[in-house]
Every structure is written in C-alpha cells, then in structure tokens.
Amino acid sequence: MPGEIIDRPNPPPAPSHVPDHVSDLLVKLEKPSLPEKANQALQKYRRAANYIAAAMIFLRDNVYLERDLKFEDIKPRLLGHWGTCPGLTLLYSHLNYLIKEQDLDMIYVVGPGHGAPSILANLWLEGSLGKFYAECGRDAKGLKSLITGFSTTGGFPSHINAETPGSIHEGGELGYALSVSFGAVMDNPDLIACCIIGDGESETGPTATAFHSIKYLDPAESGAVLPIIHVNGFKISERTIFGCMDDKEMAALMTGYGYQPRHAVAVSEIRRIQKAAREGKPIRKPRWPILILRTPKGWSGPKKVHGQFVEGSFHAHQVPLAAAKSEPDELRDLQTWLESYKPKELFKEDGDVVDEVKSILPTKSQRLLGQKPESYMTHYALSIPDWRKFEVKKGSSASSMKTIGNYLEQVVKDNPKTFRIFSPDEFESNKLDAVLNSTGRNMQWDQYSWGQGGRLIETLSEHQCQGFMQGYTLTGRTALFPSYEAFLDIVHSMMVQYAKFTKVLREMPWRTKLSSINYLETSTAWRQEHNGFSHQNPSFIGAVLNLKSSAARVYLPPDSNTFLSTMAHCLNSTGYVNLMVGAKQPTAVFLSPEEADAHCRAGASVWKQFSTDSGLRPDVVLVGIGTELTFEVVAAADWLRRNVPELRVRVVNVTDLLVLESNSLHPHGLDDEAFCSLFTADRPIHVNYHGYKNEIRGLLFGRPDTQRISIASYDEEGTTTTPFDMLLLNHTSRFHVAIQAVKGAAKHNEKVQLRLHELTSALTGLITETKKYIVENKSDPEYLNDVGNLKIDTASLSEG
Known part of the structure; x- marks a missing residue:
C-alpha cells in the first residue's frame, strides 16, 4: 500500500553522485518484509481506526453502520480535520507493532494537532481511552460515546490537548512539536520520541530551527527523537513547500541538516549511536535517522465530490462531505466511504474491536502510546539548596544575576539529571556564568569540542528554548529559561499555548502535578541604554498577567537577597508560569536575608x-x-x-x-x-x-x-x-x-x-x-x- 513503513535489508547501492547515507531514501522496493499475518493485522487495524476517525467527524447515531444512514444520523455541526488522519494512523499502528516486537520505550508527539480523530480512535482501540475515561470503554457504549461526543459540548475537542492520553503537546498551534520532543528525551536515556511533523508545519520558523536540535542531544545521557515528516502535499487551501519537493531534494535538505533520511524506522541506528556514546566512543557528528512519509491527503476517503478531486488535494483537509446532513448525494457518498472500511469485519457483537486488530498492540500497558508514565504521571521534585548560604551583605552593592548564578551552580550540582537551563546566546552576558564552573554547554556538533555534555543549552532561538523547556517539564523535570527582556516576547504565543495545556492538565484527575515553567528576564529596558531602543521592551510581563490567576506569577525582586528567595521559591513550585525580572548590573542591597525572606512572603x-x-x-x-x-x-x-x-x-x-x-x-x-x-x-x-x-x-x-x-x-x-x-x-x-x-x-x-x-x-x-x-x-x-x-x-x- 502507498506510504507503508517497511524494512529493507541489503538495499542496492545508491547512484554514485548520492552519499551513502542518502541512498535509503532513494531506493524503490518491491515488497514489504513484515510477516503476512502482521501485515494483515496492521491493515485491519488501520481500517478500524480510519473508520472510527471518519465516523467521529460525521455521526451522531448509527455508529456501527448497522443500517443505511439518514440525515438525522449526521451531527448538526460538522467539525474535524480528516486530511491528516490516515497518515497519523498508519504511523500509530506501525509504532505499536514495533514497540511490541522490540519492547521499546516510546512516546508519540503529534505536530498536526487537528488530527485528534485519528489519535482518539487509536487510543480507543488500544484501550487507553477507556482507562482514563470510563464512558469511553472498549464496547458499544464506549464507542458511541466517543463518536457522538467528538467536537460537541462535553466531548473531546477537535485538536489534541491535555485531555488526550499520551499527549505532551498542545495541538492548537503549529511549529513546536519537534523542539518539545527533544526536551522530553533529554535525561531520559531509554525514551524515543516519535514526532510526526506535517509538511505544512514544516514551513514554520520554529520547526525549521527545531531540525537542528540533534546538535544539542547527547546520546550518552539522553534518549532519541525520531522525526517523521508527513508529506501529503497540502495545507488548508494551498500546496506545501515540502510537497513540491521530490525525494532527492528532500534527501539533500535533510542530509544537510545532519540526518539520515529514510523510509523505514531505524531504531537500530538510534541504538548504535547511543551505544557508542555510552561506551565512551561517541560518533563525531552522529547522523540520526529521520523518516519521510508520503501519503495522499485524505487517503482512503472520498476520491471525488461534485466532480472535484478530494483525496490527494486540499479539499480533504477538513470535512470532505460538508453537506452530508442536507444533500442526498453527499449522504450516499458518506455511506459508501464508511462501508469501504468493512466495519462488520472489525467489531464484535459487544462493540469491541476484533482480536486480530489487538494482536499488534504491546502487551505491557506502560508500553502503550497512550499510557506512557512520562506523559502523565512523572514528576521529580528538585533538591533546593538553602539560598541563605549565598546571601549578600545588606548595605553593599551586588549584581542580582551574579548572585543568582552562584545559586544556580549549586542547583545544577544537586540535581544533575532533573534540572536544565535553556538560554539564548546571552548566558554570560546576563552574568550567570558561575554555573559554568560546574557544568558545560551541551553541544554535540562543534568539530573541536564535539560530544561535550552539560546542563546548559544555548541556542539563538527563543522558540527552541521554550520548546525544550516545555518537553522537559511535561515529562517531569524542572527547567529555567533566562533571556534578555526585550526578546522574551518572541515566545508569547508559545507560552500562552503551554498555559492553556496546563490549565486543562490541572483539571484532569489522572494527570500528576508538574514543576512550574520558569522565566528569568534580565538585561532589562532600564539597562539596555547601550544597545538602544530596539532592546527596550518589558511587554512579556503583560503577557503573563493575562493568564489565568491559577497560573500567572510575576516577581520583580528589588535586590540580590530577595532574588535568591524568589528563585528558590519558583524552582520549588508546581503548576505556575513564573516570571522573574531583575538587573544584571550591581545595585544596592536593601534587605538582609531575614528581611528579604519576610518581604517575599508578604509580596x-x-x-x-x-x-x-x-x-x-x-x-x-x-x-x-x-x-x-x-x-x-x-x-x-x-x-x-x-x-x-x-x-x-x-x-x-x-x-x-x-x-x-x-x-x-x-x-x-x-x-x-x-x-x-x-x-x-x-x-x-x-x-x-x-x-x-x-x-x-x-x-x-x-x-x-x-x-x-x-x-x-x-x-x-x-x-x-x-x-x-x-x-x-x-x-x-x-x-x-x-x-x-x-x-x-x-x-x-x-x-x-x-x-x-x-x-x-x-x-x-x-x-x-x-x-x-x-x-x-x-x-x-x-x-x-x-x-x-x-x-x-x-x-x-x-x-x-
């Protein structure tokens, strides 16, 4: 079938002008190597998931298609995005099979966030939805609840969010899935984050930069990200850039980024890179695998509607049969479409899916993509040093940031695997360099210092810092994001999306608490007189103030001792968006440690x-x-x-x-x-x-x-x-x-x-x-x- 993920032992050599590591993308294969029984089960699994996903968009009744559809079976308001769903399901099914066969530790991060029908359908099939939502159990009542409730009041929304088991990424805005995935695997040495990136999403600036994240991933201490670019050619109403590129162009681009472009899951290559690093023989500039998946937009859906091509075009992006509730022709087309999946072969009398479909699923519940502990029930509290040991004498003058740098050095020492700092290229400029006395910058790409690990990642992209921090925090650890004040507003939208995710997260009884995300804003407008007007912008404060009161926290400590108390409090807190604003130049120390502590408690x-x-x-x-x-x-x-x-x-x-x-x-x-x-x-x-x-x-x-x-x-x-x-x-x-x-x-x-x-x-x-x-x-x-x-x-x- 088009777009199948298949293994290819002993591929023929690539053309002489193509580097060896590109050849895997260019090889054309005649047949899959998976056992026939597995292939049949995978195909039946995908039929079931695609049927459920399509039904979720349209049906308010008759969810098993036990009779011909009537207008009253159709929802009054059709919401959802069909176009990306078949590709998401293709990957979900094969990843589950791979996890089962190799006992892998994986999470699935989905960039095309409006592909919720696919993800929810897969979660229902594997039983994860029923684990967290009793009304969505794997039976007739549960499937009806899922299908009829989708995108309606009280049901699941049309995009992936904190209500979705297995998710660590808000699907409402494109661009951030890949950097979040890299943050998730840092200090998680056994974890593989399979991140699917839509070809439309690949046009965003944050995603384009996130492809470089492999340069900051230390295979000795961290897991791996397997990026999967889903090329189906179209956005809402236009072609995609990647969709207009042929295989050689895609291979050249991804090779330039430092990847091995492939069509097959290359877990063995990931393990080879990690093994070398963990045995003290790291590979210089390791080339991690990246997958290129081409499928038609809206694959397996209606081919044409009213004479217009739908499958393989932008018309498949959302609801292919938008008039199914009022036009008889479209209702008949919907009936034909749903029947093409042969639902009577997929479900038992009690409404559960047939055992053949379940045969590809991991047998250990903690291996299921919807039940990964890292995605919903992991939190490591930091060991917080006593800040009073770093106090500054009252009546003296001191840089708050230099003082904080000394404190953060101890935080790094005390939390070598659960605390990281993600910073634009401003760390020493912001007077925080004491941290570097005890750790290095984590850089894996420099030809002179390759393989260097460390708790600090500096990258000249605020989007990357935000994405790394989100992924790291949402999988149970704690992070700090220091930045020049004027440029923190670059991640305003990302911060808001994260706050929305965690707002819903706190409402889910099955999700555990998480550390706060912590922003340290310095090089402020008042001391950017040497850089000028462009560097003078305190607007991120207002962005945080607009959040829900359950999340928003803004601190402006007046001196070094109050800053120490504030930093200790923020790193120890859970569930907030903490913004700390302070000066890096020497300023007066107004308060003693005792006075500072009392002042911070009072606010x-x-x-x-x-x-x-x-x-x-x-x-x-x-x-x-x-x-x-x-x-x-x-x-x-x-x-x-x-x-x-x-x-x-x-x-x-x-x-x-x-x-x-x-x-x-x-x-x-x-x-x-x-x-x-x-x-x-x-x-x-x-x-x-x-x-x-x-x-x-x-x-x-x-x-x-x-x-x-x-x-x-x-x-x-x-x-x-x-x-x-x-x-x-x-x-x-x-x-x-x-x-x-x-x-x-x-x-x-x-x-x-x-x-x-x-x-x-x-x-x-x-x-x-x-x-x-x-x-x-x-x-x-x-x-x-x-x-x-x-x-x-x-x-x-x-x-x-």
Whole structure:
C-alpha cells in the first residue's frame, strides 16, 4: 500500500553522485518484509481506526453502520480535520507493532494537532481511552460515546490537548512539536520520541530551527527523537513547500541538516549511536535517522465530490462531505466511504474491536502510546539548596544575576539529571556564568569540542528554548529559561499555548502535578541604554498577567537577597508560569536575608528605613516596583528628607506584582484592608513601575479611590544613551518621583503646599542640569549613585 513503513535489508547501492547515507531514501522496493499475518493485522487495524476517525467527524447515531444512514444520523455541526488522519494512523499502528516486537520505550508527539480523530480512535482501540475515561470503554457504549461526543459540548475537542492520553503537546498551534520532543528525551536515556511533523508545519520558523536540535542531544545521557515528516502535499487551501519537493531534494535538505533520511524506522541506528556514546566512543557528528512519509491527503476517503478531486488535494483537509446532513448525494457518498472500511469485519457483537486488530498492540500497558508514565504521571521534585548560604551583605552593592548564578551552580550540582537551563546566546552576558564552573554547554556538533555534555543549552532561538523547556517539564523535570527582556516576547504565543495545556492538565484527575515553567528576564529596558531602543521592551510581563490567576506569577525582586528567595521559591513550585525580572548590573542591597525572606512572603511591605517615622501618618506613599525604579524611589525619599523635612513620606516596595490585584481575582491579591494598611486609605500614591503603566492600572482596577494614584513607567522612550537618561526620558527618575511626591503631599500638608512652586521649580532645574551634564560629558554624574548609605559600584555601570 502507498506510504507503508517497511524494512529493507541489503538495499542496492545508491547512484554514485548520492552519499551513502542518502541512498535509503532513494531506493524503490518491491515488497514489504513484515510477516503476512502482521501485515494483515496492521491493515485491519488501520481500517478500524480510519473508520472510527471518519465516523467521529460525521455521526451522531448509527455508529456501527448497522443500517443505511439518514440525515438525522449526521451531527448538526460538522467539525474535524480528516486530511491528516490516515497518515497519523498508519504511523500509530506501525509504532505499536514495533514497540511490541522490540519492547521499546516510546512516546508519540503529534505536530498536526487537528488530527485528534485519528489519535482518539487509536487510543480507543488500544484501550487507553477507556482507562482514563470510563464512558469511553472498549464496547458499544464506549464507542458511541466517543463518536457522538467528538467536537460537541462535553466531548473531546477537535485538536489534541491535555485531555488526550499520551499527549505532551498542545495541538492548537503549529511549529513546536519537534523542539518539545527533544526536551522530553533529554535525561531520559531509554525514551524515543516519535514526532510526526506535517509538511505544512514544516514551513514554520520554529520547526525549521527545531531540525537542528540533534546538535544539542547527547546520546550518552539522553534518549532519541525520531522525526517523521508527513508529506501529503497540502495545507488548508494551498500546496506545501515540502510537497513540491521530490525525494532527492528532500534527501539533500535533510542530509544537510545532519540526518539520515529514510523510509523505514531505524531504531537500530538510534541504538548504535547511543551505544557508542555510552561506551565512551561517541560518533563525531552522529547522523540520526529521520523518516519521510508520503501519503495522499485524505487517503482512503472520498476520491471525488461534485466532480472535484478530494483525496490527494486540499479539499480533504477538513470535512470532505460538508453537506452530508442536507444533500442526498453527499449522504450516499458518506455511506459508501464508511462501508469501504468493512466495519462488520472489525467489531464484535459487544462493540469491541476484533482480536486480530489487538494482536499488534504491546502487551505491557506502560508500553502503550497512550499510557506512557512520562506523559502523565512523572514528576521529580528538585533538591533546593538553602539560598541563605549565598546571601549578600545588606548595605553593599551586588549584581542580582551574579548572585543568582552562584545559586544556580549549586542547583545544577544537586540535581544533575532533573534540572536544565535553556538560554539564548546571552548566558554570560546576563552574568550567570558561575554555573559554568560546574557544568558545560551541551553541544554535540562543534568539530573541536564535539560530544561535550552539560546542563546548559544555548541556542539563538527563543522558540527552541521554550520548546525544550516545555518537553522537559511535561515529562517531569524542572527547567529555567533566562533571556534578555526585550526578546522574551518572541515566545508569547508559545507560552500562552503551554498555559492553556496546563490549565486543562490541572483539571484532569489522572494527570500528576508538574514543576512550574520558569522565566528569568534580565538585561532589562532600564539597562539596555547601550544597545538602544530596539532592546527596550518589558511587554512579556503583560503577557503573563493575562493568564489565568491559577497560573500567572510575576516577581520583580528589588535586590540580590530577595532574588535568591524568589528563585528558590519558583524552582520549588508546581503548576505556575513564573516570571522573574531583575538587573544584571550591581545595585544596592536593601534587605538582609531575614528581611528579604519576610518581604517575599508578604509580596509587598513598607520600607521603614527609608520612610519618615517608619512610615507613620504619611502625606504621600511612594511605591517602587522593579530594581532600578525602586532605587529611584529610595533616592527621591532621601532627597525629600534632606530638602523638605516637613513632608512625611512612606516608601513601599512590591516584589510580587500580583498582590496589587484584588484577592477575589488572584490568590496572591491583597484584600482591601491589607491594601489600605500598606498604601493608606486616602493618601496620594505614586507608583514607579518597571513595565507599562496599563498593567498597574489593570491590577488596581476596583480598588477604592484610585484617582489618588499616579503611575510612572516605561513609556516607549529610549535610545543609546546613559542609564540615568533612560530614567529622565521616561519620567521615572528620582527628580520626577520627588515632583509627584510634593504635588501629592501638598493636598494634605499646608507647609508643603506653601513651597509647592518653589520645590517643583528646583526639581525641574535639577532635571535640566542633569540632562545638560549628560549631553556634555556622555556619562551620568557620579553623585547619582550615592544615596544615603547606599552606594553602587560605578566601575561596573557601563558593562554590556
């Protein structure tokens, strides 16, 4: 049959101009080598799965075709994607047979996510669906429940998601399956992830880059990915690029990527590569197998409808007979199509599938593709080092990222097989290089350092980092994704898709908890003055804030000790999307470890040491959120104490951004009583915020008397300039904060009101003088780094 996966012992040599490792793709074979009994069982299995998949799209009754179809047997709304299903089933059937014959440890990652009818049909046939959903047992009642409920309210959706047993990938968006597969097999030495990639999906940027993932896979410590490119030629309504390439072109492309293109499953080649590496004789630049599967789009479905070709064209992509509920001709065509699978030969009287179909299935339940423990019930908790051992002295200055790097080095030491870091090519730039004292970068392709393992993978693709992290986390481990702030938003959509998957995952009682995914955002807008406007973008904060409250967590620790406490908490947490935002340059250490721990538990607190009379009876409340922005609030309070002693100020720092939201909307949110205890019930509040002001407005919506709150934040003003000029440009400098404090305090304090014009004029003058100094000297004034007893190490301020 077209598209069969078959073994080919002793193939004839390839043409002389084709490399040996390409020859396997180009050889034409006359007959399969599988035993005839197995071939017959596989064919019958595929007929059963394809019948069920087609029935799921159309039928609301008469699911075994016990009589001729009537209009009332057809669902009122036809949803589903038929075109990819036959190819998915072909692979599913042969993989199950291969697993059974060789006792393999495999998972099946499906890139064409709308192929859910095929996957659900296969899960029903192998009994996995019934294991997790009692109403979908392998009998007449169970099959009817599956078929009639598909793509209807209360039934399975039309794409693969966390409800689908065996899945570790959200099928709603294309491009990520291959990188997720590689993340899944890292540190899983026996696991093979068979990843099917549609030829349409192969046109996406993330997939194109993911083909390079073999260069980061260490065969000594990790499993293997078997990519399978499913070429059926068409997308929704257009040809695919791969579908327009012939075998030689496909072979040349995949050979260039570093693969051995094949038409047959090459588990023996995977084992050869792994064996060599594990015996200390790794193969330089190993060429992993990749499969090319060509099948017609909508294979075995209607050949023509109303004179138009359907099978082998884009018309087969979704519902080939979209008018089957209203047009007699299409209803008859549907009857003919379903009968072509000969369902009476496939099912027993009780509705179960015949034993011949079951004969190809693995006998061990944990080997079934829908019941792999790694896909739903595996979680390894990290050993979390005591962060206090890495504390920084209060009153000193330190880079939060250098401090965190020291801590992460210990995390790597304590968790050598369950923790990885996936980073764009920015790791040392972000001052995290202490990790490299105890581990290397994992690179398998460099001609000088090939075979080098390590806990850090650096690749200049945020999509790859996200995909690796997802696969690694969804199979039970913990990962960290550090990045320049401006470019983390590249994976916004991937992060949202993952959050949707885990939202549904938490609702499935048969799925275990998972570690949180952890983003470390540094090289922030406020210290990207040397790289300029293009590198100034804090928008990923808003992307995380838009998630469900059960997932969203955003932290902006103000110094090294609070960052240590936050990192330990995030790595130990489960089920969240954690975003940590901080500075890599030296900044003031405001809190002792004990104070930092208490501050992080509360999420926000009054900083009495920088407030008037420990914050009692303030005229105005100044709030700092973010490292540099908090320093400016502290500096403003210092200026006010020295120049406006009659003004009473309370300084508040927020480290857990979501405490600002109401406790009715987020579990970390403050109730109104706690909110007023921090921010007062009636005094003016000025917020100096790291990100965009609309994020704060949204979080504060519904709080009492919000008209008293003013917000300064990143305002899309930036260029290549100095650090302090970035603050001036966005009206977040200490002088701007002090102006807002004076204006707010004047509403309640007559002494301040008398001096309002005098003080605002003086501060405006300081802004003008400082701007002039920066223009003339191309640097910030030295005194800006000295605030009370807090002094920053100015020697490091210009580091990239």
